Amino acid sequence: MHRVRETATAMTLELDVPGWRGAMAGQHVDVRLTAEDGYSAQRSYSLASPASMGMPVMGAASERIALTVQVVDDGEVSPYLTEDLEVGDQIELRGPIGNWFVWHPTDTRPVQLVAGGSGLVPLMSMARTHAACGSSAPMRLLVSVRTPADALYADELDRLGPGVEVTRVWTRSGPPAWPGPVGRVSPAQLAASGFAPDDSPRVFVCGPTAFVEAVADALVDLGHDPDLIRTERFGPTGT
Ligand SMILES: Cc1cc2nc3c(=O)[nH]c(=O)nc-3n(C[C@H](O)[C@H](O)[C@H](O)COP(=O)(O)OP(=O)(O)OC[C@H]3O[C@@H](n4cnc5c(N)ncnc54)[C@H](O)[C@@H]3O)c2cc1C
Helix, strand or coil: CEEEEEECCEEEEEEECCCCCCCCECCEEEEEEECCCCCEEEEEEEECCCCCCCCCCCCCCCCEEEEEEECCCCCCCHHHHHHHCCCCCCCEEEEEECCCCCECCCCCCCEEEEEEHHHHHHHHHHHHHHHHCCCCCCEEEEEEECCHHHCCCHHHHHCCCCCEEEEEEECCCCCCCCCCCCCCCCHHHHHHHCCCHHHCCEEEEEECHHHHHHHHHHHHHCCCCHHHEEEEECCCCCC
16 A cells, blocks of 8 residues: 555555456445454545546556545544555455446547545546546536645646646635635536536536535536536535
8 A cells, every 4th residue: 555645634545456457437436444343334435546447448457546535524434544544454445336427538528527625536537537548528627625735636637738627616715816716616617617518518526415416506507418417425514
């Protein structure tokens, strides 16, 4: 295992999974921790690593996967994974799971990604997959983050290049001299930074439950086809 600190409260875990046969962009795994007394807890974590299945040209699947875990205060599993898990420890992992919240890199339709907080993780897998296979599908990513200190993959998002347009929305405070507004993602921001409904983009929205529901409703109100909107809810709280 290799750890990469993303922010003060988020860690990427690169895990070696013997026999791992690959995954599609957007899928997740279930992680189960079992204590010595037999008590166990299981949580889902999205794959942050690029896809190795469904690629236009298939390479050998790597047995190393990346998960990015955001600590939830008083949580059972996320503090353990980010702070206590040590190199050499073994954890139980099941997956890949999910065939619905998946972007196929052979799809050339425009792709709109909308992330709230750690909901960026599976969307980052899609953006990394897009880059890895040189997809010609136009891709745009709107990321809603509390403050710059909470931003995941900040440098990598800046380097994604012209194939993926990234827009950031700061919900509490922006970087110094940030000229734009601060607050929750608005319908006007979705319209301005995203593809028009007439472009028929495939849309993936991921984040806290309240965020996902607000964004999905706004997209439908803006005229997007509900059948093209796919959502993944990470947890019970709002932004
Ligand atoms: C399909 C799927 C993919 C996911 N992928 C990721 C991922 O890539 N990275 C990641 O960090 N998390 C991800 N999650 C969330 C993750 O599964 C856990 O819910 C999260 O880590 C909290 O678990 P915990 O045991 O630490 O907290 P718990 O012990 O379950 O909860 C502690 C307290 O926090 C609240 N809470 C639970 N979950 C959240 C949450 N997500 N946000 C805010 N409050 C919460 C609970 O209501 C409770 O009050 C994903 C969830 C799903 C369903």
